[in-house]
Amino acid sequence: MHTSKLHPELELSAALYGALARKDAARIESLCGELFEFDPKSLTDGLDEEGLFVRRQVHEALDAALRGFILAEGADCDIWRRLLLPADVGVFTSGLWSANARWLRTTGSALPDTNDEVLEAEQLERLDLAEQARSLGRYCVVNDGSRAIAVGAVFDVLEKPLWPFLSSWLVTTYSCSPGRFTSHEAAVHQRTGLDEWLSRAECSGVQRAASPLEMESAYDAAYRADLDAKRIAVAVQGKAMAALFARLATLAPRDDALFAALPKGTRLLVAPNWREGHVSHRCLAPLLEGQRDLGTTALVIRERGSKERGPTASGWRNIEFELPGGTHQLIELGTLAAALSARQAEFAFFPEITPSNSSAWLAMQRLARVQATGYGYPATSGLESVDYFVAGAEVEPAGCEDAYSEQVVLIPGLGVSCSEPPAPRNPRTRPLDDPLLRVVSAAGIRKLGPDLLSAWNAVLGGCPSGTLDIFPAMSVRAAELHLPHLAKHLPHPQVSLHPSVDRNHLIDQLADADLYLDSYPFGGFNTLIEVVASGCPFVTLEGGQARNRFGAAILRRLGLPDFLICHSWPEYIAAATRILTDPGLRLDLRDRLADRKAVLEALADPHASAHFDAAVLWMLQQGPRTTPQPAAAVQL
CATH class of the missing domain: 3.40.50.2000 (Glycogen Phosphorylase B;)
Structure with a gap:
């Protein structure tokens, strides 16, 4: 394919191949770093065929640099340390590269299916740290879980400094790559690998560093019947990501005056998408009318340039912020979280806790004395800092507490209510017994x-x-x-x-x-x-x-x-x-x-708001959850 203009990414890819030919280690590392700066999620956001071709070239060029030079067997450069070992704050400085196989698959590259890399415990056991790292990196950069590996056996022989990287790669790639669609066997390989990792993460103290990319895996797990969404949410969001955010928050400058206008002991609705028409607003707004009338403040925090636009839902007192993207966003969120905590709010409700916006990161912090969430995203947050999950008695089965890290509070009804949707603009014209x-x-x-x-x-x-x-x-x-x-x-x-x-x-x-x-x-x-x-x-x-x-x-x-x-x-x-x-x-x-x-x-439940208000009163009386393992669901 001939591109109509030389894309910056394509120009960098060509320069990378040139640096590889010259074996210019410094230039190779620099160009890889520049290519990592391009967000591969643009692949699913309006790229034309030419753009897709460019992205495939980028990820194949990165593969050539990583497997053919930086991580090549016997390579004499130590760039692998910056790729496979976490920085002091516990985050991988180039976390994006470990998901390269996922993006190779997404762009249609044949490399995930045609490469000859292997990852076997018997082979790794004979290698020192540097060669283990290179072997592990070569495999991970081009494989997305479609092939079976003995994850437990690999952990057993892998040098412990490399455990965080293997953990991050498994989480980032296995649950998110479209490789699971390639065959039933591929989905089984991914599930088995994640199960083996979880067993070690929970019982053997697998060391964890993290990449913010891992947040997506906890979100995706709930969409797969073959994965234990709660275990993954606890391991990823509740442990690794919460620890990462806590470390990054220590780097954030303090600005306790940010929320000086908020009275101490206030109630918060932490809802980045709290606007008319958004799915979380449509199903939860009727429940929260009583809280709105009590003067609860809606905290609306959006990423700068986000497509999630529109005015905050009417009738709410609100405070709005815009954040930059990337790691800087987490540091700025740390500043906001510290300033909110200083106001000593009485109650914070998160209509949804998902990594698709700032709600998940903010929920990792103790913003209020009591914190709760609900069906805006109907799966557990996995966070110790979220005390309660407000659910519906008509929806949850017996023993529902097993699916949540939070204490489940069952209110009468569905736990959600419906806002009236638009009516069809035209009545059906086809006969009801139409054979088509x-x-x-x-x-x-x-x-x-x-x-x-x-x-x-x-x-x-x-x-x-x-x-x-x-x-x-x-x-x-x-x-x-x-x-x-x-x-x-x-x-x-x-x-x-x-x-x-x-x-x-x-x-x-x-x-x-x-x-x-x-x-x-x-x-x-x-x-x-x-x-x-x-x-x-x-x-x-x-x-x-x-x-x-x-x-x-x-x-x-x-x-x-x-x-x-x-x-x-x-x-x-x-x-x-x-x-x-x-x-x-x-x-x-x-x-x-x-x-x-x-x-x-x-x-529609005309008493939905009263049921929710009663739940809030009960939660405030109980106070924050004091045990990591929640008790049986409480029905009000």
């Missing part, structure tokens, strides 16, 4: 796992006149990148992927659809409200944790048939096929959902 059937999903890319896609393929296979439209809320570039991986498990020809559509357009499609397919292991809530409010039935697979139980709770609230709530993939496929092949059943389900007002009234 439309199936729809709005599951995002993280939710589209191999098992789910295979189930959808089976549903379409049992309905020759059916089509499936997927609206994954991703950029066109991201859709193109993931399409080959998705097609391996969903090869049916009647599938269409529709990236980047607005909410109103999606709702119009729901009104015209015959069936919506909920996702698993991370199902929907806000979208399912839009589905039934548009008159469309859905099937769901109910699991053992909140993130895969909202669909079942909604169906039970509406009194819809039990067969729509499935407990295995065969049941899920059979339920969807039954609806699609029975016109009378489709008409009956549509008729039950025809009264939009009645549907929304059944799902």
Whole structure:
């Protein structure tokens, strides 16, 4: 491919190959450092074909420099120390390079599948620290977990100074790389490797340094049925990342005057995305009306240049900040956290705690005497600094406390409520018994796992006149990148992927659809409200944790048939096929959902705010959690 202009990254890549030819170690290290400065996440954010080509060249050039020179067998330079050993503050100075294999896979490079690197305990055992480091680095820079390695055996023979790097690579790469889509075996290799690492991290004191990139893995783990999301959240966010932030916070300048206007003992809503229309606001705003009326302050902190824009939700007293990106963001967050702690707030509620914004980092600090979170992100934070998780009695199963590091407080109802979604702009025009059937999903890319896609393929296979439209809320570039991986498990020809559509357009499609397919292991809530409010039935697979139980709770609230709530993939496929092949059943389900007002009234809880206020009062009376292992869930 010929590029229309010489991209800066391509120019640097060419210079890197030149430095490799001259064996100019200083220049090679300098150029690698410059290339690491480019954020590879731009791969999924609007890159055209030319840009994708450039990024592939960049990561292949980095691979050539790392495996062919810096980490080559017998290399006489010691650059490996700066790559594989953490700095004094416990962070890897070039943490991005350890995820190079992930980005090679994402850009379509053949290297993750064609390289001849091996990582075997028997081989490592014979090497000294420097050669172990180079061998480990050569393997990690080009492999993303699609191949099996004996993680436990490798840890047993690896020099302890290298344990932090191996841990960081496993976490950063295994749970996030699209390599898990390449085959069922690849997903098994990744799960097994993470399980072996977790066993040592929990029981053997595996030393930890960290890269901020690891935060994404804790987030991604909740979207995979084959990973223990709580164990990963505790190990990554609760241990490694919390320790990293604490160390970086010591470098932050103090400015306790930042929040001088906040009265001591105040209540905080720490919500970077607290704006009209955001998913966390849509499902939690009705619960928090009482706290708003008490004068709770919404703390809205956004990364400078973030696309998450828009005014803070109306009616709230708020304080807003913008932060730079990168490590500087963490240091500035340390300043903010210290200033907030100085105000001695009485209560802080985090509607969501996710690494996609500043909420996770701030939740690692004790900003208030009592701290809690809820279903804005329906999975545990893994943080000792978060005392309580406010959940819904109609959603959580018996023994739900096992899925949380927080003390679970069950309030009556769903633990969320629904804001009325926009109505379809046009009524359905197709006849309800139309032989051409439309199936729809709005599951995002993280939710589209191999098992789910295979189930959808089976549903379409049992309905020759059916089509499936997927609206994954991703950029066109991201859709193109993931399409080959998705097609391996969903090869049916009647599938269409529709990236980047607005909410109103999606709702119009729901009104015209015959069936919506909920996702698993991370199902929907806000979208399912839009589905039934548009008159469309859905099937769901109910699991053992909140993130895969909202669909079942909604169906039970509406009194819809039990067969729509499935407990295995065969049941899920059979339920969807039954609806699609029975016109009378489709008409009956549509008729039950025809009264939009009645549907929304059944799902809205007029007492939701009072239930939440009672939970806050109880939590304040109990005070901060004093034991690391929470007790059984408390139902109010």
